[in-house]
Amino acid sequence: MENTPEKPSPACCCSTDDGTGKSRTPDNRRGFLAQAIAVVAGSVALAVPAVVGIIASLNPLRQKSQAGLLLRLTSLDALPEDGTPRRFPIIADRTDAWNRFPNEPIGAVYLRRTGAKSVEAIQSICPHAGCIVQFTPGSGEGDKQDGGKFFCPCHAASFDLAGKRLDETSPCPRDLDTLEVDIRGGVDVWVKFEGFQTGTAKKVAKV
């Protein structure tokens, strides 16, 4: 143990400015081996808790968002024929870590008639920053017959009845998200409820 070099190298074994020269004396080689072992053993020992912790903390990546829920929301005749949107809460089971909440409102969609046998479903989540859009009924007047609009209170984006952006400089990067609708037996309105990533110009389902 007395063989410790006079001027030991600094903590970083790869730096060369320790001034011990480049001669490969046995002492030096032993010193290098010792340094390597110290660094490797120390790193391995400390890596264990770090790796275990990081693996555990990455658990949320394994969790999936609720994928396309098929739900019957209403019957066709319950929707106004003039195409005024109606809001329907989505009631489903919700899981929050260790708790399970049966039959809770987990979101809402607007349904609107687009024809005798056709219905459009619009997600109530604004694609810009994820706020909830509200439908404000119009006066029914004017040459375009004001039927109302969807308005997002967070950044003042507004959308027409079909969910198209009304403002050319809208803060929202895309129109409101529509959902798949299936009218079964010509009566029951079924909707595939899903969420989409916000902030993107393209509509991408949440994973």
Added chain:
Amino acid sequence: MNALLRWIDDRSGLGEGLRMCSDRPLPGGACWCRVWPCTLIFTFCVQAITGFFMWMYFSPSAQTAWESVYFLQHEVAGGWLLRAVHHYSAQVTLVLIAIYLVQMIVTRALRAPREMVFWSVVVMGLLCLGLMLTGDLLAWDQNSYASTKVRVNFLNLLPGVGAGLFKLAAGGPAFGHLTLTRFLALHVGLLSGTFLLMLIVRGVLAYRVDKAEVAELAEKGGRVGRYWPNQAVINAVACLLVMVVVLLLACRHGLSGDHAGVALGAPADPSVAFDAARPEWAFLGLYEFSHLFPGTMAIVPIFIIPGLLVLFAFAMPFFAGSKVGHQLNLGFTAVLLSGLVVLSFYSVWKDKKDEGFQTALATADQQADRVLQLARSPQGIPVGGALTLLRNDPKTRGPVLFKVHCAACHDFADEQDEGILAEESSAPNLYGYASREWLTGFLDARKIASSAYFGNTAFKKGRMAGMVKDWWAEAEADDIVDDIREELATVAIGLSAEAGLKSQAEADEQDAQLIADGKDLIVDLYGCTDCHRFHDKGPAGKAPELTGYGSREWLIDIIANPAHKRFYGTKNDRMPIYAEFPDEPAKNTLTAHDLGLIADWLRGEWYEAP
């Protein structure tokens, strides 16, 4: 790269700092005997890292603490290992501190000028105990709750300030949400922070003392080594060995499955006594020691003697100077350590042969497994917390309620007498109640008057028993015993179908014809409806109603009030009325909830993991 390093070095003095550590002179050179401080720094880092990641998952409240630990332990990938490494690394830290202290005492390294180095390590030891104590509670399971409550209650022993200190520790007059938030803050904040401070203090103090000693040694031409790299290698290997030990301990219950890592008991139930409460091993000696004193003197073993021991520990550096003092220190250490070891082993040995404790331990394990099953059921953990899972579980609560309220008279035991035996069997054995087998036995002339049925009741010589005996006697006379056996088995099948037992669901579905036949026999051939009401036949109020016999509602009603005219009426034999006033719950012996649990349990109706 070099330029960047130099830039950083110029402004931070990082290189100089590193060199100060690496060039640290060591009196006597590198040595395995010097590994303890470094391993302590190492285990502290392990605790800080694993603790941080556990903190990410922990939710400190009475309804979520256990639940979030459950989630980490059983749902998060690698969560059990994280918990186990944190737990065992804490135990190892305490052992390392103990070894370090003993080494200092034995080698007299605590003498001047190293008194404060020694003290800093003593303080670390106390902080480590405090960290174990506060960390233990956070899991909020039966044992951690019960044993921590006992410890915090000890504060009440302190005259004058005790009651106030208890409230401060518990965050109020009783354990609850605020106890958890406080203990968490103490654990991850104050105690951990002070521990880190002590590590730094010890490092600085030791550096100063070493430097002075080295200067002295150099003058005498003694051996002087430097930290880097030889001591660093030794320390790094020592840390690695510590980690290996921690991992071996963490994995001693296997690498997967429900019992891997550190056990998590059932969630704490403040309303129920927990008979299997024991402190962690580090406190076991003190726990047993306190039993040597009468309760009125509890303050002596809990506060006075431990306080004096700590005071003595602080005085040890002053004794170590003289030879006699050194002997005293050695003697004290030997007596203390061997005393703790002997008391701890005595405690373990005593528990091992204590049947009551072993039963309590087995029950606690059963409940831990059961709550796991329930938490994983499709309903999951309700917002009210996992404790409600056990409180609403017939499998868990049924036997407890039965023992308290029913087992004074009723057995609940199979043919081998396994189950719950009555204090003094004076009513039917309810094992398999309302099942086909139970009813077949009831309708058997040799059995109805036996202790398993009406043998110890007023009905032993009643009309029912008489009728059954008559049927069999007549059949024997007519030599049609086999026929009556078959018929009565069909009656049993028909009547048992009324109960709709889970265990017979399949059989009931298959035997629709037999059930119909049985019901016909009840009404026609056997004339049961002469006395019993059965659906739209028979008189009401003469004998217990058979409509819905053994069903959940029927059972709840008969337990609530067997003397109701729908059941035994005035002929009720000693069976207590448990819930006579449905509208005034306060007047009843059993709540509607408990009645439901007993009925469900008797019927074998509870969730089982598929």
